[in-house]
Amino acid sequence: MKFTINREEFLKGLNIASRAVANKVAVAVLANLKIELDERGLFITGSNYDLTIRTFIPYKSEAKEIMRNYKEGATLINGRIITEIVRKMDAEEVTLDVIDSTIAVISDTHFESRLNCVKPEEYPDIDLEPTGTEIKLTKDAFSSIVSQTAFAASIKEQRPILTAMNLEADSGSLVATTTDSARMARKVLKIAENIRFVANVPAKMMVEVDRLMEGTAAVSVSLSDKKALFTLDRTIIATRLVAGDYPNTKNIIPRSCNYFLEVNASELAKAIDRTTILSIDRENVVDLSMSEFGVEISAKSSQVGSAVEKLETYKFEGQSLKISFNSEFVLSAIRALNCEDVTFEFVGEMKPFVVRNASDDSVIQIVTPVRTY
Amino acid sequence: MKFTINREEFLKGLNIASRAVANKVAVAVLANLKIELDERGLFITGSNYDLTIRTFIPYKSEAKEIMRNYKEGATLINGRIITEIVRKMDAEEVTLDVIDSTIAVISDTHFESRLNCVKPEEYPDIDLEPTGTEIKLTKDAFSSIVSQTAFAASIKEQRPILTAMNLEADSGSLVATTTDSARMARKVLKIAENIRFVANVPAKMMVEVDRLMEGTAAVSVSLSDKKALFTLDRTIIATRLVAGDYPNTKNIIPRSCNYFLEVNASELAKAIDRTTILSIDRENVVDLSMSEFGVEISAKSSQVGSAVEKLETYKFEGQSLKISFNSEFVLSAIRALNCEDVTFEFVGEMKPFVVRNASDDSVIQIVTPVRTY
Numbered sequence: 001m002k003f004t005i006n007r008e009e010f011l012k013g014l015n016i017a018s019r020a021v022a023n024k025v026a027v028a029v030l031a032n033l034k035i036e037l038d039e040r041g042l043f044i045t046g047s048n049y050d051l052t053i054r055t056f057i058p059y060k061s062e063a064k065e066i067m068r069n070y071k072e073g074a075t076l077i078n079g080r081i082i083t084e085i086v087r088k089m090d091a092e093e094v095t096l097d098v099i100d101s102t103i104a105v106i107s108d109t110h111f112e113s114r115l116n117c118v119k120p121e122e123y124p125d126i127d128l129e130p131t132g133t134e135i136k137l138t139k140d141a142f143s144s145i146v147s148q149t150a151f152a153a154s155i156k157e158q159r160p161i162l163t164a165m166n167l168e169a170d171s172g173s174l175v176a177t178t179t180d181s182a183r184m185a186r187k188v189l190k191i192a193e194n195i196r197f198v199a200n201v202p203a204k205m206m207v208e209v210d211r212l213m214e215g216t217a218a219v220s221v222s223l224s225d226k227k228a229l230f231t232l233d234r235t236i237i238a239t240r241l242v243a244g245d246y247p248n249t250k251n252i253i254p255r256s257c258n259y260f261l262e263v264n265a266s267e268l269a270k271a272i273d274r275t276t277i278l279s280i281d282r283e284n285v286v287d288l289s290m291s292e293f294g295v296e297i298s299a300k301s302s303q304v305g306s307a308v309e310k311l312e313t314y315k316f317e318g319q320s321l322k323i324s325f326n327s328e329f330v331l332s333a334i335r336a337l338n339c340e341d342v343t344f345e346f347v348g349e350m351k352p353f354v355v356r357n358a359s360d361d362s363v364i365q366i367v368t369p370v371r372t373y
Numbered sequence: 374m375k376f377t378i379n380r381e382e383f384l385k386g387l388n389i390a391s392r393a394v395a396n397k398v399a400v401a402v403l404a405n406l407k408i409e410l411d412e413r414g415l416f417i418t419g420s421n422y423d424l425t426i427r428t429f430i431p432y433k434s435e436a437k438e439i440m441r442n443y444k445e446g447a448t449l450i451n452g453r454i455i456t457e458i459v460r461k462m463d464a465e466e467v468t469l470d471v472i473d474s475t476i477a478v479i480s481d482t483h484f485e486s487r488l489n490c491v492k493p494e495e496y497p498d499i500d501l502e503p504t505g506t507e508i509k510l511t512k513d514a515f516s517s518i519v520s521q522t523a524f525a526a527s528i529k530e531q532r533p534i535l536t537a538m539n540l541e542a543d544s545g546s547l548v549a550t551t552t553d554s555a556r557m558a559r560k561v562l563k564i565a566e567n568i569r570f571v572a573n574v575p576a577k578m579m580v581e582v583d584r585l586m587e588g589t590a591a592v593s594v595s596l597s598d599k600k601a602l603f604t605l606d607r608t609i610i611a612t613r614l615v616a617g618d619y620p621n622t623k624n625i626i627p628r629s630c631n632y633f634l635e636v637n638a639s640e641l642a643k644a645i646d647r648t649t650i651l652s653i654d655r656e657n658v659v660d661l662s663m664s665e666f667g668v669e670i671s672a673k674s675s676q677v678g679s680a681v682e683k684l685e686t687y688k689f690e691g692q693s694l695k696i697s698f699n700s701e702f703v704l705s706a707i708r709a710l711n712c713e714d715v716t717f718e719f720v721g722e723m724k725p726f727v728v729r730n731a732s733d734d735s736v737i738q739i740v741t742p743v744r745t746y
Contacts, residue, residue: 081650081677088647103678110685111647115678274461274484277454304454305476305488312483 001037001073004095005057006066007086013057014083016212016235017046020053021079032076034123042067045126046079051205052126053212055235074120077104085113128236132224133197135169139213141189145176146210148187148336148363153203154180164200164242177249178203183329184252184366185336199223200246205239212237252352252366257345259318261290262358263311265342269334271309275299276327278307285370286327291320323349324372330355333365374410374446377468378430379439380459386430387456389585389608390419393426394452405449407496415440418499419452424578425499426585428608447493450477458486501609505597506570508542512586514562518549519583521560521709521736526576527553537573537615550622551576556702557625557739558709572596573619578612585610625725625739630718632691634663635731636684638715642707644682648672649700651680658743659700664693696722697745703728706738
């Protein structure tokens with residue numbers, strides 16, 4: 001295999017595929033990227049079994065020549081090393097030339113590196129063909145799911161199922177749900193009537209796909225029993241699904257509401273952020289007190305002192321209520337809603353409460369209060 | 374004590390003094406900042422014994438009113454907490470009011486925090502009066518010393534004296550020297566004839582003073598037996614000196630030179646940076662080979678492969694020589710020289726070599742080669 005390639009395009013491809021190469025690889029061959037050149041162009045594949053990314057670079061893009069002076073073939077090269085080398089080279093073009101299937105020579109006019117490489121047959125067979133149910137989403141729709149729900153999935157591996165984003169399509173809706181058991185986020189999108197599936201995709205893989213979608217208009221998602229496949233313009237991402245049944249979250253959303261609060265999102269977020277400085281004894285726990293006399297956020301430390309902020313603009317309906325919560329949970333819910341005014345619906349002191357965008361009911365955030373003594 | 378103060382000016386002062394407050398304090402009272410208001414204005418002091426910073430905020434700066442509605446007094450308040458609170462407040466003015474010497478109320482129109490505070494008498498007495506020899510340096514002169522030598526001091530505490538910057542004034546010169554025993558940096562500045570002193574100032578404190586000098590035109594440095602005092606416009610910094618005798622570095626600079634190399638600094642730095650990717654077996658060690666046929670930088674790993682770069686523009690005098698060095702040492706020496714062309718003077722394969730700015734002889738960098746087998 002041999003080719004001379006535009007360095008920036010090559011680096012972009014190496015960076016994308018490298019995202020699937022783990023820092024510590026369990027299987028030595030997966031420290032490599034698979035680099036294949038055929039009549040269509042260059043394919044670069046990286047994998048850590050859980051996640052596989054294959055990206056494509058054509059010979060030409062529009063009128064611009066990307067590769068020249070080429071001979072088809074394939075090889076495996078240490079992903080971290082080749083990516084770092086191409087990043088630090090500074091010529092406009094880079095030449096890669098595989099000699100005797102064992103040495104890859106990467107060079108420009110003044111620099112030359114000879115890297116040990118491995119025959120492509122050593123790389124595991126990874127199936128990247130779309131199978132199962134397929135659904136197309138625009139970049140905006142996909143990003144809204146990720147930015148409004150992914151943060152609420154668990155990052156602890158004790159209950160693996162909670163690290164997933166539960167995707168459920170039925171009756172013309174796609175519902176994305178995440179929960180770490182102390183809070184929940186749910187986003188509902190309208191889709192074509194005839195699609196039905198349930199899949200638990202690792203939430204961090206959804207974030208990864210969203211990041212890789214930059215500059216892409218849409219993604220095609222294929223879901224089969226064990227894996228999800230995301231097809232972008234030039235890149236395919238395959239990820240395993242999380243095994244097990246997703247907890248039943250249907251009954252978590254309160255049906256009634258005894259207290260209603262509407263506030264300016266930014267004013268509330270700043271007040272929570274400031275008072276949290278004093279929530280030292282109970283880490284990140286602040287109190288929200290509401291009554292006919294006003295709404296205030298407060299926190300107290302026996303050692304250091306206390307802080308309190310009265311909200312200036314609010315709408316409150318209900319009797320007096322004081323509720324304590326993890327400020328990080330409410331702040332991330334507010335950030336995810338990304339709107340001017342947020343509404344809260346409370347049932348009682350110790351019942352999960354609802355946080356919503358006052359003008360968009362496609363997304364809902366649920367937070368469980370913290371018990372105070 | 375009571376005052377209403379421009380929030381940004383207050384925050385600037387708190388940030389400066391907080392730099393001396395350690396994350397983990399050995400003596401509880403030093404977790405506090407000392408905040409004192411007298412007829413001159415507001416003084417904020419932070420200390421961890423090794424380093425003390427006192428900064429000053431006047432009642433007015435030029436025509437601008439900074440404080441109003443004030444009553445003189447003093448108190449001690451947790452430095453991390455008050456700085457974080459004032460950073461996250463968002464009104465233009467902040468009011469601090471000490472009630473009964475035990476509670477400091479920090480407030481603006483909508484936020485209020487009540488912090489436990491301590492009587493000012495609890496704070497240790499720290500002498501910030503200049504004594505001993507005094508020398509005035511411009512910001513540029515001080516910064517050149519720091520940027521060209523501080524990096525070569527040791528960061529390990531095994532031999533504390535090597536963490537110092539050795540400052541020696543005599544016969545109209547101020548000489549700053551740092552060494553971690555594998556490399557050395559020296560800067561010579563012209564000063565007034567009649568000043569003589571020797572002092573070993575912790576190199577990281579010199580970096581700290583340089584950072585605090587932003588916006589200041591000059592610094593006055595006072596050196597006594599045990600401490601150095603740096604006086605800026607509104608801030609005084611006191612630091613202990615490092616005890617012990619500084620190693621004799623006079624004989625480290627080679628007197629003769631058998632090989633001479635002049636190269637473009639940026640071309641060389643990039644070549645070293647790229648080839649270092651392959652210096653995996655011997656961490657960060659690269660080879661520089663020079664002969665009548667050319668000059669090249671190379672590195673090799675038995676596992677991964679090799680890299681080599683020929684320099685395009687150079688001047689070399691001498692017979693063939695191959696020398697191995699820690700690439701990080703040579704890169705930081707080149708960065709510190711901050712010039713277009715650098716020169717190297719070599720005595721032999723295993724002798725310390727000199728790196729200089731081709732057009733500025735006030736600074737010299739010495740690097741010891743690495744033995745290769």
